[in-house]
Amino acid sequence: NLNDLNTFLIDSQIPSELKKCFGKSTIDYKLSNNLIMLFCHSDGPLKCESELKSKLKRELRCAFEASTKGESPTLLNLIYRDLYIIEGGTAEVTDEHELRQIEMASRKSDRQEKIVRPDKIFNGSPGREEPIRTVLTKGVAGIGKTVLTQKYTLDWAEGKANQDIQFIFLFTFRELNLLKEKTFSLVELVHHFFTETKESGICSFEDFQVVFIFDGLDECRLPLDFNNTKILTDPREATSVHLLLINLVKGHLLPSAHVWITTRSVAASQIPAQFVDIVTEIRGFNDRQKDEYFWKRFRDEEQASIIISHILLSENLHIMCHIPVFCWITATVLDCLTINNDSSDLPKSLTDLYIHFMMVQTDPPWSPDSRKMVEALGKLAFDQLQKGNLIFYESDLTECGIDITAASVYSGVFKQIFKEERGLYQDKVFCFIHLSVQEFMAALHVHLTFFNSGVNLLEEKKSWSFKLLGIKHKQKVFYQCAVDKALQSLLTQTERGSQTNQETVQYIKKKLNENLSTEKSLNLFHCLNELNDCSLVIEIQQSVSSGSLSTDELSPAQWSALVFILLSSENYLDDSGVTLLLVGVKNPCCTLETLRSGFRLFHPQQFKS
Incomplete structure (x- = not known):
């Protein structure tokens, strides 16, 4: 309308001689639109694009891969590793603990999955005809979602990819949360974060190829209600930030723009499926990339070899190194210990690793x-x-x-x-x-609170009977309570002790004989790993090796141990492999004794052959 056009003329940097072409009472809209289009393709937007790219290059070129010897900037292009990104999946809610998500992802075969190149995130898989406007990328904490968006933006700023795009606006929910009580129009929001656009006089983005990136939906504290929301179509109309985001995602605002949202799986369902064109998932490092990371991190080949070998021996460490940031945590601890010639007692559990990590990060030394x-x-x-x-x-x-x-x-x-x-x-x-x-820090707080004050934070209601118990019995109840909480996927860390430690182990074994889901049983086996108790697993391994394993006599705990061993063996059989295995096992000539020589639980290549 006339008011919007006059506002555009006043706020923009269109030369004054062009502004004179627009009368205030009579106006030739065809002429005005042509002049606006001329401006959009003039040096103003080009200069803005150039200045924005320069700013992004300054901000994104240097990343911080932390160091115990002091932080120093590292070129993002040097530390970036290609991430394993697949297309598919849903934005459904998952209550599964992220360690379990990582574990299951690390066991999935990639043969049937559609791999997505990071720079082609809006292209979709070959043969797809429908245009992609909105992409939701999910992944566990620390898997590399933020670094991925930064690398995507940096490649554009450096002219390496996606040069058909004129503007990429990278937002984080960490910063958007701070604007919860403020009002902006979409144009004002862009001007606020990217001042180059305001200085260039751009107050409309309909005629540009634009990508909006919103990183960290799981950190969002804005009320995103997609069901009862005012429809907003004018990018110059001011409203709350959460309404801007909702209307942008729905396509009411700037329907021609691309929108990319990253999140942990736990928050993915905040965006209704009908407003997402494709869902992608970051799987992190594969085994080859894990090895590459440590070989590049450590110049001493002998040290690198010791560290890689140690990680392979610890299933939990090996699984967690699927996450890039956890590779850094592991490398930080093992580097310190191997340099000090302490490689004989390297941490084997996550609990050990985090304790060492806390110690080596302390500056000055512990006090x-x-x-x-x-x-x-x-x-x-x-x-x-x-x-x-x-x-x-x-x-x-x-x-x-x-x-x-x-x-x-x-x-x-x-x-x-x-x-x-x-x-x-x-x-x-x-x-x-x-x-x-x-x-880990939360679990440490629970532990210290109990031993310093006798208060069990894992109990929602403190009873007088608990307060009257003796200290040894209190400890027993405390760790039993911790195990019960572990079954709810809250905390899996327990304290090392002697008698109390053994009582906790026995309590876990008792729980394993109950009618638990597979996920809960596996979670408890990881708890036993943290307590350095492998007795159930060893018992099953010995039965298999001797040919004396009888499925008719297995207890629920032993069945769980067998499942845990098979899942830990890295034998990616999938459905087709299991079908073939069942055909062989059902053969009358097949007995456990004849299988014994070929059935090696910890030799995947032999097992698959």
């Missing part, structure tokens, strides 16, 4: 003050985990009794356990380096 900081961070981790928060603002810290100054000190001492980041407004945002680190 009473460090202990106080750990206790404060543990409480923060636990309280925020209960709320589902993985990032923390000043208000979150205040609720946990930590002032903003103290938090900055903590992030300086524990440099890569607890990070301080700054957004557009210089508002401080804090987070743990990875979800599993936050879970």
Whole structure:
């Protein structure tokens, strides 16, 4: 309309001699539209695109791969590794713990999956005719979603890919959360974060090829209600930020724009399926890429060989190294221990690894003050985990009794356990380096609270009978409670002890003989691994090796152990392989004794042959 056009003329940098062509009372809309199109293809937008690319190159070229010896910028192009991205899947809710998601993903065969090139994220698979507007990319915490969006944007800024796109606007929900109480139009929101567009006088993006990237939906604290939302079609109309996002995703705003959203699987369902054209999933490093990471990280071939061999011996470590950031955590700890010639006692469990990680990250060395900081961070981790928060603002810290100054000190001492980041407004945002680190710190808080005060945080209601129990019995009940919580996929870490440790093992074995789901049984076997108890697994292995295994006499716990062994063997049989195996096993000539020589649970190539 006339008012919008006049606003455009006033706010834009169209030369004054062109503005004179527009009268205020009578107006030739055909002429005006042609002049606007001329502006859109003039030096103004081209200059804006160039300035935006320059800014993004400055911001994204250097990434931080942390170091215990001090942070130093590293070129993103040097540390980036191609991620295994597949097309397919759904945005459905999953209650499965992310460690289990990683474990199952690492066992899936890629033969039937559609691989997606990062720079072709909006192209879809070959043969697809429908255009792709909205892409939802999911993956577990630390798998590389943020780095992927940064690399995609950097490649565009450096002229390496997607040069048909004129503008890429990369937003993070961490920063958008800070605008929860403010109002913007879509154009104003872009101007706010990308000032180059405002300075160039661009106040309409309908005539440009634009990509909006929203990173970290799982960190969103905006009320995204796609069912009862005001329809908004004018990108110059001001409203709340969450309404802008909803209308942009739905396609009411800038229907020609591309939208890319990244999230952990747990939050993927916030975007209704009808508004997503394709779902992609990042699977992280495959086994070859894991090895490549450690060979490139360690120049000493002998050290690299020791570390890779050790990781292969620990199933949990090997599975977790599917996640790029966990490769760094593992490398940090094992580097320190092998340099100090302590390779004979390298951590085999996740609990061991995180304890060592906490110790090597402490700067200065461990002290009473460090202990106080750990206790404060543990409480923060636990309280925020209960709320589902993985990032923390000043208000979150205040609720946990930590002032903003103290938090900055903590992030300086524990440099890569607890990070301080700054957004557009210089508002401080804090987070743990990875979800599993936050879970470990939360478990540590539960443990310390119990032994320091006798309070069992895993019990929702404290009973007088619990307070009257003796200390040994209290410990037993405490760890039994922890196991019960593990069955709900909350915390899987338990404390090492002697008598209490054995009682916990026996309690887990008792639980395994109950009618549990497969997922819960496998979770408990991982708990036994953390307690360094492999007795059930060894028992089944010995029965298989001797040919004395009888499926008629197996207890539920032994069945679970057999399933755990088969899943741990890296034998990717899939449905077709299982069918062939069943045909052979049902043959009357087939007995466990004749299978014994070929059935090697920990030699996958022999087993597959």
